[in-house]
Amino acid sequence: MAKRKTKFVCQDCGYESAKWMGKCPGCQSWNSMVEEFSEVPKSGTRSYVTSAADTSKPQPITKVVGEQEARIDTTLIELNRVLGGGIVPGSLVLVGGDPGIGKSTLLLQLSAKLAETNHKVLYISGEESVKQTKLRADRLGVISPELYVLAETDLMKIEKAIEEVAPTLVIIDSIQTVYHDDISSAPGSVAQVRECTAAFMRVAKTTGIAIFIVGHVTKQGSIAGPKLLEHMVDSVLYFEGERHHTYRILRAVKNRFGSTNEMGIFEMKELGLEEVLNPSEIFLEERSNGAAGSTVVASMEGTRPVLVELQALISPTSFGNPRRMATGIDHNRVSLLMAVLEKRVGLLLQNQDAYLNVAGGVRLDEPAIDLAIAISIASSFRNQTTNPFDVVIGEIGLTGEVRRVSRIEQRVHEAAKLGFKRVIIPQKNIGGWTFPTEVEVIGVSTVEEALEVTLGG
Helix, strand or coil, X not given: CCEEEXXXXXXXXXXXXCCCCCECCCCCCECCEEEEEEEECCCCCCCCCCCHHHHCCCXXXXXXXXXXXXXXXXXXXXXXXXXXXXXXXXXXXXXXXXXXXXXXXXXXXXXXXXXXXXXXXXXEECCCCXXXXXXXXXXXCCCCCCEEEEECCEHHHHHHHHHHHCCCEEEEECHHHCECCCCCCCCCCHHHHHHHHHHHHHHHHHHCCEEEEEECECXXXXXCCCCHHHXXXXXXXXXXXXXXXXXXXEEEEEECCCCCCCEEEEEEXXXXXXXXXXXXXXXXXXXXXXXXXXXXXXXXXXXXXXXXXXXXXXXXXXXXXXXXXXXXXXXXXXXXXXXXXXXXXXCCCCCEEXXXXXXXXXXXXXXXXXXXXXXXXXXXXXXXXXXXXXXXXXXXXXXXXXXXXXXXXXXXXXXXXXXXXXXXXXXXXXXXXXXXXXXXXXXXXXXXXXXXHHHCC
């Protein structure tokens, strides 16, 4: 008879304790310790299924046959870009996002696309019945005999179904509903999520079947469960956006088979998600001309240049300490650039409130947006309008110099494609490449030069 033990496990980080504590010592979160029961088996009683790969012998890497497996084309251009060119056979992909954001819709549409190209897909739902999944599929127009549906939460039965169907792709919606009989804790607990994910990882690596698992998120926006979950999988995708807006952004925060800077954009419509192939037009379509504090910047999202609007509002403060608020960009970077403008250009900003925003809900992290931020701040402070046909690119140093940025040619061509007339770039980026004939490229070396060009001094 196995001995039954009681322990308290943090549901955020997996920290274990013999007694309950209000604050987790591991992640410092409050009221996250939950009582769990575990049975300690006798020595030698627990066993694991051993695959053929486990019996192989170590061999020199020079003798390993390195044949590259062909990726599975999803026929969704945006999803292919985020995954690095398609689905890698035998990969384990974790998809997270807020409730109601469209995770299940995206994966059901992915299932339909693969089923239409004669790939067997097994969609396992732990949150809906088969009839409910069919209703959602009918609404999205998903009809294919190659798409198999199963409503199950028992890990052993799921593994048996995968063996019987032998699909190309398996979708688990969601990992928090799946449970293992050998673990006494409730579904969704740290132990259950960890063990079930490990089981799916073994299935994916030994059979070559690609598996997508849906993970719930906490109120802080991170994947629920232990951080180990994100380390185990091959790729982690976050589906972001506001439920009251139609645009959704799919980001890869981890990808063993591609870039982690890629971004895919979708629009939620009545019949499901539709790809947005030219996001620059979307982010600039509501831009107002002739407004002070508005600047367009060409930012790189992975291999894709995206033009977005930066907005700044500078107003006199009524407090002892002026406010600095930023949405979509780093707050500390804004404070640094305001200090450069005050020291090197002579703008008196120490008694001004500053509010900055990236239109469209995109987050920009690269330093190439520095010059656009500085020009937006100066434009709003002086109440001078910027040229609506200008695009500004450049990094700013602490001495006020404008530094070189990468992939300048792609950024300038994107601006020319959307009808902009001038592009202000670092002087160091001039030369070595061909300018588009329909756009004027101006090189600047300092912030003062950039303000002279864009605002007339």
